[in-house]
Amino acid sequence: MLVGIGLSTAQSPARQRPGPRTIIAFGDSLTEGAGASSRDTTFPAIAASLFDPPRMIINRGIGGQTSTEIAARQGGVPLKLAVAGGDIRNLFPHTRDWMDRFETGIVNGLTHECINKGTDENGLPYGDVKIHGTATAGFTDIGRQIYGAIAANHAAEPGTPWTISSAIQMIAGSTSGIAGMRLLLIEADELGGYLAEIAAPAFALDGRRSHVSATATNSHSFIRSTHLLDIIPGSAIDITLRIFPGQFEQGAAATALQLTPGDGEIPAYHPEFSRRYRFDQDSDGWLPRIQDGHAAPVVARDGKLIVENDDAGVLRGCELAIAEIPGGQIIPGGKLIHIAFDIELIDGSGQIHVGGLSAPGGSWATTTSDDDPTWAVAASGHYELVFSAGNLANANPPCGAIAFLSSGTLLRWSLDNIVIEWGDGTPQVEVLYRSVEALHGANGAIGLHGTLAGVEGTLTTDGGTRYLFTRSHAGDAVPVAYATPFHPSDASTGQIQWLSAGRNNATTPETVLSDIAAMAAHVPGSRYLIGSILPSSADNPETRQTIATLNATLATLYATRFVDLYAALVVAANQTTEDQQDIAAGIIPRSLRADALHLNDQGYAITAVAWVSATLAMGW
Template identity: 90%
Template sequence: MLLGIGLSTAQSPAPRRPGPRAIIAFGDSLTEGAGASSRDTTFPDIAASLFDPPRTIINRGIGGQTSTEIAARQGGVPLKLAVAGGDIRNLYPHTRDWMNRFETGIVNGLTHECVNKSADENGLPYGDVRIHGTAAAGFTDIGRQIYGAIAANYAAEPGTPCTISSAVQMIAGSTSGIAGMRLLLIEADELGGYLAEIAAPAFTLDRTRSHVSATATNTHGFIRSTHLLDIIPGSAIDITLRIFPGQFEQGAAATALQLTPGDGEIPAYHPEFSRLYRFDQDNDGWLPRIQDGHAAPVVTRDGRLVVENDDAGVLRGCELAIAEIPGGQIIPGGKLIHIAFDLEILDGSGQIHVGGLGAPGGGWATTTSGGDPTWPISASGHYELVFTAGNLANANPTCGAIAFLSSGSLLHWSLDNIVIEWGDESPQVEVLYQSIEALHGANGAIGLRGTLAGVEGTLTTDGGTRHLFTRSHAGDAVAVSYATPFHPSDATAGQIQWLWAGRNNAATPETVLSDIAAMASHAPGGRYLVGSILPSASDTPETRQTIATLNANLAALYTTRFVDLHAALTAAANQTTEDQQDIAAGLAPRSLRADALHLNDQGYAIAAAAWVTATTAMGW
């Protein structure tokens, strides 16, 4: 067997052959290509072919992101993380940082908002929550906003003692209309539905810091906790509460407070088998899957494995027979399989399903952490996936092949730097805290590569709220303190950077200017360009004016590095009444737009030409 081979070779940013510098295009949906008819007509793809010779342009656009989120991926704005520890005693998921995650909302007629956050004289964090309005019910569940605890339903064997503790202080407003405030320990059904209160210690709301604690033993299989303000229905309420971190733990007594998220560690990872696939010479054992008598075209081209579903059939793609590779064997059930790869969708749209098979040409033989047999992939990027070998639902107790398969679409993709590993340990650890939601809006398990606590790896999302860090090398466990900086790999790459950010938070121009300045100062070698922010036809006149002023400031700050995309689009308008009306309103002409904001193919072609012209003028 091959032991302990890391992924650093697979993740090297170095080009295969000398040539012009690559370009990284950082941005939001305009960079990602919303409104384009195909991947080939996004502005980075068009721009690549406008250079002579053609250039490599890496699309780092994620729709919906603010300039701060883009700057965190670029490395200009610090991104800090906390990962899971080995022994999380406190079952409240976010006692340390709940105030940063607090969402203003209305519960039973009362507005809940976090109006201040700070720390006490001992460094214990707290948040001040104002609750005001006219009560539409006899209670309001503050815990929903504080810890998300109403959604955190914990399995506990009947007869298990649990202890809750917390501290609250009234700091403003009055108790008029309020009957009291309690910390609840609740028995629940499997879906979190209320069954019974088994502990309900009451806080004293007299402007002193009130500590409460209680222990109870459950009789059902699930338990949860929350803070509840009891109210006289119809009352006018206005009270501000200072809420300190609480603890919810199994056991018959309260123990010392453990803040969550807290210090954690990247676990040890020593796979039994590791193999890297790069396609400089041949297909290295990756073959077409034969399905219904059809073999999808699979070839090596330009150092990549190129795969095509040429008839939109079911389960078309490529597969690797594991037992036939040097040192390989059928993977026993229960082993953890790690698959890392770079994927580029060359043409078409649809999903590529990645997973293990019982045997070449067979059925799925893996299971994800969510219980599915495969990971569905629908966007280009770097991916880090972990499966468990075996899928008894498909009658496959072991895994004999790895496959990339699509169904029902004329999809054309390429693969490179495929790493396959397996063993008893997982390279992944859950990320419990991010100072910035750097992968907000990211598609599926696409990854942001970088370094955390000196360990190279990839930050990924499952497309929902769960984030993971996957280490790139075999190695021992590494401690990670709370809010450890994550350093994106793009931050140190020597490419040219195109920065098109700020559309999604243009209403806060000071933030946009600060974020772009941070990105500009962080671009390696000072090789960057800044794109103008486009107004939307759905913007108010006030927002359009804010964007116009913001663009004027960007132009003054970055002079020859400023790419006036709005001006380029305006200059390409036709003479129709509609286009001329748009120009008069300060908008990009509608003949170049797919909707109120995003460009169509012609508009993206004009944007691409503007970026290329500005890059050439800089001598890059």
């Protein structure tokens, strides 16, 4: 499932009139609010009400992120992307930047590490992989380290020919204890489990570059490929291999190597129907779903549509009849439906299922890319969803309504800025490469709004390896060269930024300082504050000292722009033995934290005051 919170700061002209500036708080879990009892007790939420008049403070915290990942979302560190082209021939992922993603580790007792990267005389990238240790089994899977989870498990129509090819050269060590080196084409089950090898060409490990290729026809429904070093169990192994990108493709012959990711394009998008819903006046055609004689409360209030499952019943929510929209009609089966919206979960918890219905009050009539009838939403934010009209499992070929429904839980939510579009094309394209994992830790519940190759859209992730870019507006196809910069929309003018970064990579202080400097330089008008890095009771003494030194350096570099959050928490400590022991140890007083690091409501309230005081002292 691919969902995302759009990080757009675009405002209507009415909201751009002079007044208190919006504040954006960038950070990790301490900004996101881990440990707080609710969204309302995070420090950005508390701080908003401490201003007179209250200000809008946008929380841009994602737990677990490093300073580099935060800086990429903020725009200070470049975030470069590559998207899919019209013909993805090479099924091996990461063949242009593969050794940047090499996963150092141990497989069957043997350590795999990339000790050098380079390009050959023709500009072909390679990586020198050293494999050493004592073997505990008869093979070691090099492909797992190069390609992550080996290579993606690909659905394959039985009876289809597939071709694999690659080149390897032994450059150091010896072949002692090694029985051979093979490139495998493997039949697999749906989960990637091994069924059989249907092609296994062997490399020659004689010091020369050895190129191999093989073709086989599958009889099962899934295939994958990898590089395998065959070992004599118990042997001491020490060999270094220069590994060149391979190709894994459909067809009965090897073709010219295609490096992926490469140059691609954002596809043309011209929907047959497009309509945006804002709820400034009324519900604009969105009505309660009548289910089991019950109508869920639906009302337009303060520019939003408020929807409620007030009895924890099944399929409670709101619907829109497509055919009753001016210019609308029932969506024919097979058409692609794009639904974008802003949602806030106001009270309760649970999932809201978004999808199409055969008709108002009917059953599901859409299909996702995962063959589900709906996308399930469980977090506030901005979402960009794509469906196919029709659901044959429910015997519903066309789609006659759009619905937001919950079941089995008391839940209240608001909707705004809903866009419904449909046609033959999709606004989405797969992102095959990103220079920084800017959405690391997002778990599918957050996205990044901005522009790519001049096209406005949202970068989203499923929390795993799959990323999508969804364009916001119709337009022609736009070429995207490899490593094209993505420009986050938060880099707009007229705002203040509170920057907290470095907690999750404090042991690399040079990187933290560089990233913070890049973030500060990127803030329009230089209206920024830098928060101190908080120590954890789980840190060892060396890490605590590194953090203390980092904070001292930040205080010197940024002077009045430095907000000493740790000092504010120490001053607010009580006189208990436990708090005083924590202060003596150089960590956050335990009365102000929920765990080893994250603050409780009282702790977040103290940091909120510190941020607000520093902002007002700057005259902002």
